[in-house]
Amino acid sequence: MQIATFNINGVKARIGALTDWLTAARPDVALLQEIKSLDETFPREVFEDMGYRVETHGQKGFNGVAILSRLPLEDVVRGLPGDPQDEQARWIEATVIGTRAVRVCGLYLPNGNPAPGPKYDYKLAWMARLEARARDLLAAEEPALMAGDYNVIPQDEDAARPAAWAKDALALPQSRAAFRRVLNLGFTEAFRARVQGPGHYSFWDYQAGAWNRNDGIRIDHVLMTPQAADLMTDCRIEAEVRGGEKPSDHVPVWVTLDA
């Protein structure tokens, strides 16, 4: 089972790049973030015609997450538990039925800038809810993963210019600590389970020629329960997608599971 997470930065603006990528890369499951679309205006037929089941959790203009799957999906749940007042569409999960059943959660964690401020408070509160959901996933003792745009640079080695991010909500100590608290529950971060060292990024800003200078950050992550980690055979960042036609500012991060 090949699963990719991809912040596409607007499904309507990315429809060409996204269908080209799906045709070439053929993920079994694509977890999309920042669809920036209502459920009713999401171009689901485009993907259904390519053989994908489509589940969305959208809102107008901003945010929004989706699951595209060539494999059957069961028990789709929209929204991160813990705050019924939260109207931002940032979480969707479903069980993918491969040779094994895998619970798959797609997430778009709040950016949190400017920090400090109400947006940063929202980010940290959202991360506390994430930790609670993560505990429940672990307690189930089944293959499960949480993948998406975490908007967290876990360590200095995950940025080309860490000093430039030191006071940013993506790298502040509280953000890193909240991310680490989730890991320390017992999750495996897929990429770091396979690749060590600096120079691996999943986002390059549109501004200032960041891609051409390889001025990137690694903020798109896949966290796996032990039962999912035991099934992982590969993880990679498809950086070359950033050099394509009309690209997103993020690139896909892939995991392969023996499932």
Added chain:
DNA sequence: ATGTCGGCATTGTGCCGA
């Protein structure tokens, strides 16, 4: 140093969010 996008409200172009 802040050089770019996408989407919205709106019909010109400024604002927001990233």
